[in-house]
Amino acid sequence: MYPELCAECGGRVEISTDAMVVEVRGDAVVTPGIEHGRCTVCGEEYLTLDGVERLQRAAIRRSKQVRGLLSPEEIKDVRLSLDLTQAEFERLLGVGPKTVVRWEKGTVYQSATADRLMRLIRTLPEVRCVLETVASGLQPVAPGTQGAATLP
Ligand SMILES: [Zn+2]
Structure with missing residues (x-):
């Protein structure tokens, strides 16, 4: 599903649901809970096509929530x-x-x-x-x- 080794640095890639930062209309939106592969060495993130879609939906939903809240x-x-x-x-x-x-x-x-x-x-x-x-x-x-x- 994800590469075993990082394409950037050759480090080991593990499954993670840590927060990812996505840019939505110029705002950096922190989006936790989306499964992805993450390089244990350089932090490079790997997503499946389905993961990309879920991440985008979650980021947009979160961006709406965050708009208007204190930073x-x-x-x-x-x-x-x-x-x-x-x-x-x-x-x-x-x-x-x-x-x-x-x-x-x-x-x-x-x-x-x-x-x-x-x-x-x-x-x-x-x-x-x-x-x-x-x-x-x-x-x-x-x-x-x-x-x-x-x-x-
Ligand atoms: Zn790496």
């Missing part, structure tokens, strides 16, 4: 503006470990919900306080009730 650089900027590590930002947003790492690398795209949450934080930095309260397991105090629950 990996923008996500990093939001995080750094809060002076948070990737792990702290994950906790604040309520996403799993290594999720922000993957968003910032561009290997995984954020959901539309996470994207809007990050835009909200970017526009209204005070949202962070509400999220920190939620993340620490406490209910945020509703506006107008502050101080009303003072204990004797």
Whole structure:
């Protein structure tokens, strides 16, 4: 299905489903999960005709998803503006470990919900306080009730 040895360097070619980068209308789109042959030495990628078609379809679908989402650089900027590590930002947003790492690398795209949450934080930095309260397991105090629950 794939050559056993790389045509470029003679290295061994193995089956891989690692992310491939495809250009769609000028955008580099990271497309994971498409089976292909990959040279273990130089990284040259080999696709079957069927693989080429599947890769193109997946890349176009992904490009549509990504259009309009914050870019990996923008996500990093939001995080750094809060002076948070990737792990702290994950906790604040309520996403799993290594999720922000993957968003910032561009290997995984954020959901539309996470994207809007990050835009909200970017526009209204005070949202962070509400999220920190939620993340620490406490209910945020509703506006107008502050101080009303003072204990004797
Ligand atoms: Zn090679």
